[in-house]
């Protein structure tokens with residue numbers, strides 16, 4: 001037995017041992033609890049020694065004590081002991097008879113009622129569709145069984161009319177005993193019964209015959225004929241089918257969903273392999289308790305569980321797989337979360353069906369609606385498919401996850417929301433280079449796509465500019481604060497809307513930002529400046545949205561991670577990545593994005609900073625849908641006059657070099673082709689601050705987005721043929737012409 005922490009420590013001293021609820025252990029053979037000591041090589045039960053010795057006895061009397069002697073004495077029972085106080089509260093919740101709520105928990109809210117009705121309707125719809133699809137098969141089977149059904153029914157009716165069945169056993173008995181008199185009596189009774197039955201049968205036959213004639217000859221509407229067939233055939237088929245061959249298929253072989261019961265939860269928790277739970281339950285089967293009834297919650301059930309003392313909900317959350325296995329349910333149907341109140345409370349929500357099979361509603365802003373960046377906008381759904389709002393103003397976002405986790409989609413969703421506020425200026429860099437944000441380019445004041453040095457240099461330049469922009473904005477805020485228009489020295493909706501205030505919302509999104517921070521030339525400086533921008537920009541209407549797949553300290557400076565206030569951690573591989581994105585101890589506290597599988601559970605992540613951290617799935621808006629949103633945003637901005645104008649899509653201080661134009665400038669006169677290395681030399685003379693150190697490969701990469709083909713160009717050097725990578729003038733001229741055409745300036 002373990003010592004109850006609330007029992008007096010000297011309990012094994014003078015008084016008898018006292019159990020949890022004040023009961024005394026009368027059985028002295030419970031030796032495990034009896035204190036023992038070694039005296040002169042013998043093991044002596046101290047308890048009994050103390051009891052036979054009067055309190056003032058001298059120690060020499062110990063010598064006269066015969067260790068073989070067994071003191072036979074009455075048990076000394078102690079006075080009643082109060083039950084330990086802190087145990088009282090949890091136990092009462094179990095023993096008090098709880099009444100069922102008059103209105104079931106699921107009907108408490110409109111959302112509960114709606115989801116229940118939707119679920120029932122969906123279920124009914126499923127059953128109807130299931131059978132409708134199989135109607136031809138059912139019709140064929142019904143026709144097939146209707147024929148034997150017809151003859152079988154006729155046979156049974158004739159048999160009934162003869163009344164053979166009724167007293168057949170008695171007649172047989174009379175025949176066996178050679179008792180003709182009784183037999184004749186019984187047969188007369190049978191004939192009497194049979195007579196009225198024949199009349200009924202004849203009446204029935206005449207009715208059916210008339211019905212048949214009407215059906216075949218009379219001028220009745222087709223629907224009536226069909227109805228007659230639809231009633232008669234299934235009835236006959238039912239009579240004619242073998243008992244073990246039903247006409248309709250079974251909708252499902254098991255229950256359509258698994259109802260969450262306390263027993264199921266207990267079993268699943270025991271199968272998690274958490275020793276704290278297993279040990280506690282082996283001693284007290286009620287160690288796992290349910291402070292509220294398990295009830296329907298949206299399209300599933302919610303069980304709030306108080307785990308045994310000392311077990312944290314986080315331990316269970318980490319074992320989501322085992323929990324799901326213990327329930328025999330797919331992983332994405334089981335959603336454990338730390339509950340409210342104390343760390344040992346678990347909120348376990350189990351859906352009727354796996355999240356992957358639940359249709360996520362469409363993004364509410366897809367077809368309609370505007371966004372005010374000062375107000376929340378729909379961003380994600382819970383596992384119960386409730387909408388979760390997020391906000392942009394006064395926030396910086398960090399979205400992280402491994403490839404295929406859905407972070408680019410999530411980041412793009414936030415930008416799409418922002419673009420529906422015509423006041424918001426967008427500057428986007430996507431340093432992966434696949435063009436996920438390309439669709440937003442027409443709305444952007446600045447846009448870059450790629451991981452080449454040129455794009456990274458532009459991105460670093462933008463960060464430098466951002467810092468200056470923050471300085472400029474802080475002066476504007478100070479000015480408006482003096483006028484009493486910025487009461488908290490923050491951008492207000494009024495200031496953001498005021499034309500020429502220079503305080504309109506500025507959304508800067510950088511996806512795969514690790515490409516910038518890991519860049520040898522620009523990374524360190526960009527990290528330092530961005531940290532300052534994150535600290536300053538929040539109140540000034542500068543909103544940073546960062547996406548990364550490598551959240552370690554080199555790829556994402558800790559100064560930045562520390563200062564973001566909205567974090568969305570999508571599937572990550574380990575605890576370190578989890579805590580880099582969500583913050584220290586989040587993994588330990590049970591917020592673990594390691595539970596999500598990349599690709600399979602794309603879009604799922606732990607969203608923190610917008611209320612209690614929890615598992616959320618961002619609305620899925622693919623590129624085609626994003627185009628629709630961008631088209632609407634163009635309209636809104638066209639009306640508001642905030643569409644970026646052609647030619648103004650660069651910053652004032654943006655690097656003024658233009659690679660294609662620079663190449664044209666340095667092109668060796670009269671040459672139809674030039675080697676990369678020669679061109680790099682000329683470029684670095686033209687603009688050393690940009691092109692110094694460029695080699696052939698760098699030029700190749702930088703030209704790729706412009707569609708300039710790199711070819712092998714041969715020359716004779718000292719009479720020997722030498723071939724190197726280079727470009728043709730025609731290709732360069734074509735690329736410039738194409739760009740001018742796209743920009744509408746050529």
Ligand SMILES: Nc1ncnc2c1ncn2[C@@H]1O[C@H](COP(=O)(O)OP(=O)(O)OP(=O)(O)O)[C@@H](O)[C@H]1O
Nearest residue numbers: 402403404405406407408409602603617618619620
């Ligand atoms: N919210 C979502 N719901 C459902 N599927 C999604 C969601 N978000 C993304 N996906 C799916 O996951 C795929 C990968 O998404 P995304 O490109 O955003 O991932 P990523 O983490 O940026 O990975 P990578 O770094 O490889 O691009 C998408 O093509 C899409 O099919």
